[in-house]
Amino acid sequence: MTFSFSRHVVPLVIITSSLLFASQKLTAEEPAAKGAPLKVLLVAGGCCHDYSAQAKLLKEGIEKRIRAEVTVELSESKTTDTTFPIYDSADWAKGYDVVIHDECSANVTERPYVDRILAAHRQGTPAVNLHCAMHSYRWGDYRSPVDPTAENGGWYQMLGVQSTGHGPKHPIALLSTNTSHPVMKGFEDWTTINEELYNNIRVYSGTDALIRGNQAVPPNKKALEKNPNAEPKEATAVVAWTNLYGPEKTRIFSTSLGHENMTVADDRYMDLVVRGILWTTNHLDKSGDPTVEYRLQQ
Numbered sequence: 245m246t247f248s249f250s251r252h253v254v255p256l257v258i259i260t261s262s263l264l265f266a267s268q269k270l271t272a273e274e275p276a277a278k279g280a281p282l283k284v285l286l287v288a289g290g291c292c293h294d295y296s297a298q299a300k301l302l303k304e305g306i307e308k309r310i311r312a313e314v315t316v317e318l319s320e321s322k323t324t325d326t327t328f329p330i331y332d333s334a335d336w337a338k339g340y341d342v343v344i345h346d347e348c349s350a351n352v353t354e355r356p357y358v359d360r361i362l363a364a365h366r367q368g369t370p371a372v373n374l375h376c377a378m379h380s381y382r383w384g385d386y387r388s389p390v391d392p393t394a395e396n397g398g399w400y401q402m403l404g405v406q407s408t409g410h411g412p413k414h415p416i417a418l419l420s421t422n423t424s425h426p427v428m429k430g431f432e433d434w435t436t437i438n439e440e441l442y443n444n445i446r447v448y449s450g451t452d453a454l455i456r457g458n459q460a461v462p463p464n465k466k467a468l469e470k471n472p473n474a475e476p477k478e479a480t481a482v483v484a485w486t487n488l489y490g491p492e493k494t495r496i497f498s499t500s501l502g503h504e505n506m507t508v509a510d511d512r513y514m515d516l517v518v519r520g521i522l523w524t525t526n527h528l529d530k531s532g533d534p535t536v537e538y539r540l541q542q
Contacts, residue, residue, distance in 0.1 A: 279537045282312040282525060285340040289319025290326035290348030293376060298346065298508045305514040306521065311538045315340070324350040331357060337364035342525050346502075348376035353383040362398050366490035370524035371402065372517065375502035378407045378442055389446045403498055404451035404487030410440040411479055413503070416457040418483065427486065427497065427519045428454055429532020434512055442500035444481045450488060455499075457483035484516065486523065495524040 284306060288299040295318060303314040317330050326349045330336045337343055343364070352358070358381045365371050384396035387408050392401035400406045416436045420428055441459040463474035484499040497520030502508050522528035527535045 279311075282310065282521070282527070282538055283339060283341045284312050284314045284344060284521065285317065285330075285337065285342070286314055286344045286346060287317045287328055287330065288344075288346040289317075289321055289328070290376065290380070291322060291324040291350070292348055293503065294505055295319075295346065295348075297505050298502070301505065301508045302344065302346070302514075302517070305509075306518055309514070309518045309540070310522065310534050311540060312521075319347075324348065325352060327352055327357065331361055334360055334363070336360065337369040340369065342370045342372060342521055344372045344374065344521070345377040345380070346374045347380055349380040350376075350382060352381055358398065362402055365402055365494050365496070366492065368492040368494050370495045371489075371497075372520050372524060373403055373496070373498035374517070375440075375442075375500055378403060378405070378498065378500050379409075382408075387445070392448055400446070401448070402487070402489050402496060404448050404485055404489070404496060405444055405482060405498065405500075406446040406448070407442040407481075407500060408445050410442045411459065412461055413438040413440055414459055414461050415439065416441050416459045416483070416501070418501075419456045419458065420454070421456050421482075422452065422454050425452065425454055425486070426528045426530055426532050427484075427516070427523050429519070429530075431455075431516065432512075436501065436510075437504060437506055439501060439507055440503045441479055441481055442483070443479075447482055447485075448487075451482075452486045453482045453484075454486065455482070455484035457481055457501075484520075486520075495526070497521070497524050 286299060286302055288295040299316050299318050303316055306312050306314050317328055319326050319328055381399040390397045390400055390406055416439050419433050420431055422428055441457050459479045460476040462476050467474045483501055487496040489496050507513055519528055519532060522534055527538050529535055
């Protein structure tokens, strides 16, 4: 029997070439599929919040959205003196791509301890700071504007904003102030449940404000007794921002939101935090999506 070359050999060549192309394509995509997940350290605990529940919400929310492995260092302490054993080591951040500070340690003032935390970030480990992290590690006359180069200015220099307190719990209207920033892609203005609006004593140069919070606080009983027509008091503050810290220009993202568990559980809040994580590690593209290696496989 005589075989026709044009009918049998050519299709075989085409099939072989197609398989080779597909193999090459899979090989090219292999590193992205097999790369290590983002290593995230979440430090949580201290005064005034349900950190046990919030740490769980954050870990699950992050790992649900991106290829990440979140390690939680949770303290059961409920005081403003809360410290974390992990910070006792000079290389405490080794092996992590980003650190989330979700601690409330206002009365922890030992310089060597705080300096070890800051050293890791000065040397290039990114940070994401949530809520009461803004009110941690403060001493001296911290209620007055602090120069970032002052003896008590180290933590504020890393944050990029100095905050000293908050008003009563009431809803906060969140308004974007920088729609072009990748972290803000997909963000839509919304109003929180009852939350704490942290004040801004000082917003340092180099800080890039992303979201402003406006809060109207109704007059209390005492104010109404003095003036039955008293109007709500309006307060406004930056509630989310980025900063470049130290000689390495380490990327820092912070939001003062997150007092209530329901806020932390809100998809809009979690999306914001995750975009902050990706931005600090330089894995957020211009459209506000994870770079390909950190997208969850569908």
